[in-house]
Amino acid sequence: MYELDMLLQGFQTLLSQPFALLLSVVGVALGIVIGALPGLTATMGVAILLPFTFGMDPLSGLLMICGVFFGGIYGGSITAILLKIPGTPAAAATAMDGFELTKKGQAGIALGTATFSSFLGGTISVFVLIFLAPVLASFALEFSASESFALAVFGLSIIASISGKSVVKGLIAGFLGLLIATVGLDPMAGFPRYTGGYTELFSVPFIPVMIGLFAAAEAFKAMEDPAFRSGAAAMLSRIIPPWATYRRMLGTVGRSSVLGIIIGMIPGAGADIAAFVAYNEAKRFSKTPENYGKGELAAVAACESGANGCTGGALLTMLTLGIPGDAVTAVMLGALTLQGLQPGPLLFREHADLVFTLFAGMLVCYVLMLVIGLGSMRMMGRILQMPKSVLTPVILALCIVGTYAINNSMFDIGIMLAAGVIGYFMQKWDFPASPVVLALIMGPMAEANFRRALSLSSGSYDFLYNRPITAVLLLVAACTLLLPLLRQLKKSSAKSEAARGPASQGALAGESAGGTE
Amino acid sequence: MSHAPTQGSGTAGMSRLDRLANLIIAVIVIAVAIAAITATSDFPSTALATDVGPARFPIIYSVALIVLCGILIVNTLRKGAAASAPESAGDRAGRLASRVNVALGIGMTTLCLIGMAYVGYAIATTLYLSSVMWLMGQRSRLLNPLIAVAATAIIYVTFSTGLQVPLPVGSLFE
Numbered sequence: 001m002y003e004l005d006m007l008l009q010g011f012q013t014l015l016s017q018p019f020a021l022l023l024s025v026v027g028v029a030l031g032i033v034i035g036a037l038p039g040l041t042a043t044m045g046v047a048i049l050l051p052f053t054f055g056m057d058p059l060s061g062l063l064m065i066c067g068v069f070f071g072g073i074y075g076g077s078i079t080a081i082l083l084k085i086p087g088t089p090a091a092a093a094t095a096m097d098g099f100e101l102t103k104k105g106q107a108g109i110a111l112g113t114a115t116f117s118s119f120l121g122g123t124i125s126v127f128v129l130i131f132l133a134p135v136l137a138s139f140a141l142e143f144s145a146s147e148s149f150a151l152a153v154f155g156l157s158i159i160a161s162i163s164g165k166s167v168v169k170g171l172i173a174g175f176l177g178l179l180i181a182t183v184g185l186d187p188m189a190g191f192p193r194y195t196g197g198y199t200e201l202f203s204v205p206f207i208p209v210m211i212g213l214f215a216a217a218e219a220f221k222a223m224e225d226p227a228f229r230s231g232a233a234a235m236l237s238r239i240i241p242p243w244a245t246y247r248r249m250l251g252t253v254g255r256s257s258v259l260g261i262i263i264g265m266i267p268g269a270g271a272d273i274a275a276f277v278a279y280n281e282a283k284r285f286s287k288t289p290e291n292y293g294k295g296e297l298a299a300v301a302a303c304e305s306g307a308n309g310c311t312g313g314a315l316l317t318m319l320t321l322g323i324p325g326d327a328v329t330a331v332m333l334g335a336l337t338l339q340g341l342q343p344g345p346l347l348f349r350e351h352a353d354l355v356f357t358l359f360a361g362m363l364v365c366y367v368l369m370l371v372i373g374l375g376s377m378r379m380m381g382r383i384l385q386m387p388k389s390v391l392t393p394v395i396l397a398l399c400i401v402g403t404y405a406i407n408n409s410m411f412d413i414g415i416m417l418a419a420g421v422i423g424y425f426m427q428k429w430d431f432p433a434s435p436v437v438l439a440l441i442m443g444p445m446a447e448a449n450f451r452r453a454l455s456l457s458s459g460s461y462d463f464l465y466n467r468p469i470t471a472v473l474l475l476v477a478a479c480t481l482l483l484p485l486l487r488q489l490k491k492s493s494a495k496s497e498a499a500r501g502p503a504s505q506g507a508l509a510g511e512s513a514g515g516t517e
Numbered sequence: 518m519s520h521a522p523t524q525g526s527g528t529a530g531m532s533r534l535d536r537l538a539n540l541i542i543a544v545i546v547i548a549v550a551i552a553a554i555t556a557t558s559d560f561p562s563t564a565l566a567t568d569v570g571p572a573r574f575p576i577i578y579s580v581a582l583i584v585l586c587g588i589l590i591v592n593t594l595r596k597g598a599a600a601s602a603p604e605s606a607g608d609r610a611g612r613l614a615s616r617v618n619v620a621l622g623i624g625m626t627t628l629c630l631i632g633m634a635y636v637g638y639a640i641a642t643t644l645y646l647s648s649v650m651w652l653m654g655q656r657s658r659l660l661n662p663l664i665a666v667a668a669t670a671i672i673y674v675t676f677s678t679g680l681q682v683p684l685p686v687g688s689l690f691e
Contacts, residue, residue, distance in 0.1 A: 033675075040680065048681060168592065172546060172585045179553055179578040186571035191561055193571055194553070216626075223622040223653060224615040393649035394668050396626060397642050400633075401672050405682040413630050421623055429538045447574045459567035 003131050006352060010360035013353065020060040024361060027064035028368045031071020032376070036079045036087045038211050038402035042072025042271075043327040050335055058339040058354060063361040065335055069328050070365050073271050073307050074118040074373060081110045081300070082383055083395055085215035089272035090307040092210055092437045093279045096162065097303075099218075100295030105237060108381065112239040113297050114304045115373040116246065121257040121305030122366045125312020128261050130359050133320050133348075136265060143266050145452035146463040150473035151266060152446035155273050157477035158280040159435040160484040164293055167488050169431045177439025180204065187448035188455075200411040206440045208403045208412045212419025213426070213433040215399045220424040222392045239377050241297070249301045252282045256302040257309035264313020270326030271307040272441050278306025280480065315362075319343050319355070531596050539593040543586040550579035550586075618652060625649055637687030642669045 014020065027049070034045035045068040053061030076088030081098035094114060101110035128136070143151075156174065163170020183194045184203045195201040256278035263274040282302030283292045292299050314325030315332075322343040324330035336343055341351060348355055383391070403416040423433050457463045465471050531539075557572035629645035646665035655661060676682040 034680070037675070037680075040682075168585055168589050172543075172582065172589065175578050175582045175585060176546065176549075179550070179575060179582065182575045182578065186560075188565070188568055189561070189563060189571060191571050193560065193575065194556060220619050220622055224619045387655065389650055389653035389655035390664055390668075392653055393646045396649065397646055397668065397672060400626075400629065400642070401638070401676055401684065404638075404684065405676055405680075408683060410630065410634055410685070413633075417623075417626055417630060420626075424619070425542075429535070429542060431542070451568055454569065455565060455567045457567075 003356075006356040007130060007360055009353070010356035010358075013357045014059075014360045014364065017059065020057075020063050020361065021364065023056070023060045023064040024067045024365050025368055025372075027067020028071040028365055029067075029372055031068035031073075032075035032078070032369070032372060033071075034068065035072035035075020035077075035091075036380075038079065038085045038087055038215060038398055040402065040405060041076075041088045041207070042069050043331060044406075045069075045072045046328050046331045046335075050331060050338075053335060054338060058341060059357055059361065061339060062332075062335065062358055063365065065332055066358075066362050067365045067368070069332070070122055070308070070311055070362075070369055071372075072328075073311060074115070074122075074304070074369055077114040077118065077300075077304055078111065078380055080214075081114060082107055082380065083215065083391075084218045085395060085398070086210060089207065089210060089437070089441060090270070090275040090303070090310075092214065092272070092434065093275035093303040093307075094300055095214055096279070096293055096434055097296050097299035100293070101297065101300065104295050106295070106297075108237040108239045108377070109241050109245075110297065110300050111377055111380070112374070113241050113246065113249070113300050115370060115377070116241070117249075117253050117256075117301040117304040118308040118373070119366055119370040120253050121260055121308035122311055122369070123363060124254070124257040124305075125261045125264065125309045126359065126362045126366065127312075129312040129316045129319070129362075130356075133316050136261075136316060139265070142469060144467075145449045145456060146467050146470045147473070148266060148269070149446055149449035149453055150470040150477070151263070151269060151273075152442045152449060154473045154477040154480070155277060155442040156439065156446060157480040158276055159438060160481045161280050161283055161289075162276075162293065162432065162434045162438070163484070164432045165430055167485055170435050173426065173431050173433070174435035174439045177436035178443040180209070180436070181440050181443030182447070184444075187444065188451050198411070200407075200409060204440060204444065205412055205415045207406050208416040209419040209440060210437050211399050211403055212416040212421075213423035213436060215395060216416060216420025217423025217427055217433065219392050219396045219399070220420060221427055222388060239374065245297065246301075249298045252285070252298050252302050253305040255285065256282060256306040260306040260309020261313035261316075263306075264310035264315075264325045265317050266313075267317065267323050267325060269445070270314065270328070271310040273445075274310040275303040275307040276438055276441070278302040278309075284480075312362075319347060320345060531593070531598070533598050536593050536596070536598055539589060543589045543593075547583050547586045550582040553579045621652055622649060625652070633685050633687065635687050635689050637690055638684040639669055639673065640687070642672070 030049070031042065031045055034040045034048075035042060046065050049065060049068050053064060056064070073088065073090060076086055076091030077094045077098065079085040079087045080091035080095035081102055084095050084099040084102075086092040086095045098110050098114065101107065156178075159170055159174035160167055163173075181204050183201055185191070186193055192202060259278050259281060260271070260274040263269045263277060264271070279292075279299055279302050282298055283289045286292065286296075286298060288296070310326070314329040317323045317325050318329040318333055318336075320343075322333070324333050333343060341347060341354070386394075399416060399420070400413055403412050404410070406412055426433055426436075453463050454461070463470060464474065553575050557575055560570070560572040563570035625645060625648055629641050632644070633641040643662070643665045646668055647661045650661050650664065655664075673684060677684050
């Protein structure tokens with residue numbers, strides 16, 4: 001088999017280049033740190049590193065960038081699980097159950113599961129990239145504006161299943177997020193909407209809002225709770241999940257990885273969308289969906305394998321078609337071009353040696369991520385042993401600096417603080433924050449693609465049911481949105497009937513007693 | 518600590534505070550949605566015949582919000598207020614202290630944000646960390662400033678030196 005031979009040859013070439021290997025270690029370690037810090041995303045990490053790679057040979061430079069990319073996506077889960085600070089947007093999905101597991105004293109096993117699942121998701125996606133790239137690349141071309149709109153709607157339908165105790169409150173949070181997502185420049189005409197004249201609001205300040213809603217709100221809540229304030233130190237328990245437990249999650253990991261790869265291939269959709277979609281599908285297939293949101297290990301596995309599966313998918317379209325799947329690969333596209341490599345089908349023919357050595361290097365990066373991730377976990381776990389009275393202020397300081405780092409803007413810190421206060425009250429009255437974040441990710445994608453699709457179809461709404469992928473995705477979205485609503489309706493009517501049952505029985509007994517009197 | 522009602526509990530009541538909070542939040546969100554719809558009147562109509570224009574999506578979202586908040590209000594009003602156990606003076610004082618703490622924490626964070634623009638990251642963050650630690654029960658005159666300086670320095674080195682992210686110097690020192 002050509003690909004396998006070339007891959008083995010790639011490994012041989014890679015082993016003869018220790019500098020490239022060393023730079024992959026540096027890249028992965030740096031990526032994990034960047035991913036773990038709030039405000040700094042994998043995109044930013046790759047962009048920061050890009051100028052440093054100019055003077056390097058193509059393999060070393062590209063491997064270092066890949067290391068930052070992979071490490072950055074994974075790193076976000078560490079602070080999401082330990083502190084409920086999603087280092088990256090994708091980790092917002094991981095934070096939902098990951099932090100609940102930490103509260104239950106299972107931070108170690110949650111981190112271990114996240115690391116293994118990230119490794120598996122990423123590795124599967126690289127193998128798909130190696131062996132199925134030409135086949136899948138043509139599928140990616142099927143995705144036009146209408147399919148992207150349907151995918152965004154499907155993503156939004158997840159709101160119903162991440163709403164927690166009340167679907168109505170979840171939907172209110174989701175629609176509020178969608179309304180906030182319209183702040184900024186109109187995607188078609190560029191008209192500023194609800195900006196109040198502030199140029200800072202020309203694009204939705206998504207990351208400050210996310211940091212505020214998750215991390216700052218949690219810190220404010222910690223100030224309220226006297227038991228938490230006095231803070232008994234938490235310990236990091238077992239890290240590597242028992243095989244029997246993890247084996248049960250392998251199906252979820254496999255499914256989420258495939259979903260991640262598919263979503264990664266779609267231009268404009270990234271690890272954040274993949275993580276939320278993987279979460280929803282894991283919940284749908286789970287025998288215990290009621291545990292989701294309360295600290296379910298499989299949820300962490302799904303989010304992480306989905307997010308990391310996205311990396312291979314995004315690289316696939318970037319390398320084979322020259323279309324970046326997400327923001328990180330868009331920056332990487334620039335790196336490739338600067339190195340004198342033109343992405344596209346010819347890249348595989350004209351630079352096959354380099355491409356397959358790069359693939360081998362990507363697999364090595366994922367192994368390094370697993371080793372560095374597991375190796376540094378005890379050290380990371382020491383964060384939990386800090387007294388809460390020190391940890392909470394440090395979290396808030398990190399939120400402030402991390403938010404500032406996005407655009408070097410004090411305005412963004414103000415947005416983060418406002419979101420933190422709103423998030424605190426939302427938490428207090430059981431309005432979930434995750435739907436807001438999800439809506440901020442999906443809202444602009446839905447609107448822009450709907451309007452683009454409408455223009456492409458000359459103002460006709462036929463594209464909603466004429467295109468098979470669009471129709472299927474919209475149908476699945478409708479089911480995803482309506483099923484939890486129907487389930488809750490059924491549950492509440494059953495409960496009210498049960499409550500009415502004894503009462504009516506009591507009334508009947510009273511009537512008969514009255515009758516005998 | 519959740520004050521929210523248990524959903525789907527049929528006709529089971531909720532505390533007076535929970536009901537009030539639900540109603541206030543719903544009314545605020547409705548007001549925001551109405552304001553958003555009103556603001557769309559200033560949006561220009563689209564030049565493209567095939568486009569729905571910049572106002573369509575905000576209006577759809579706002580209308581959905583109004584409907585959902587209406588449902589929340591109806592659901593809340595349908596549930597009667599549950600009789601709550603009498604609260605002791607100690608509990609009341611504790612609850613008040615918690616609220617004051619949160620308000621102070623938010624206030625300190627706001628002050629840090631304002632202060633950072635004038636005195637820069639280093640001074641503002643050191644003072645902020647020290648005082649929030651005090652607020653959270655870590656009350657050592659020696660340790661608090663020491664930890665604050667150390668944490669500020671670590672964050673500074675990580676972001677400014679390690680990741681080349683310039684942190685605010687402050688208008689007084691520029």
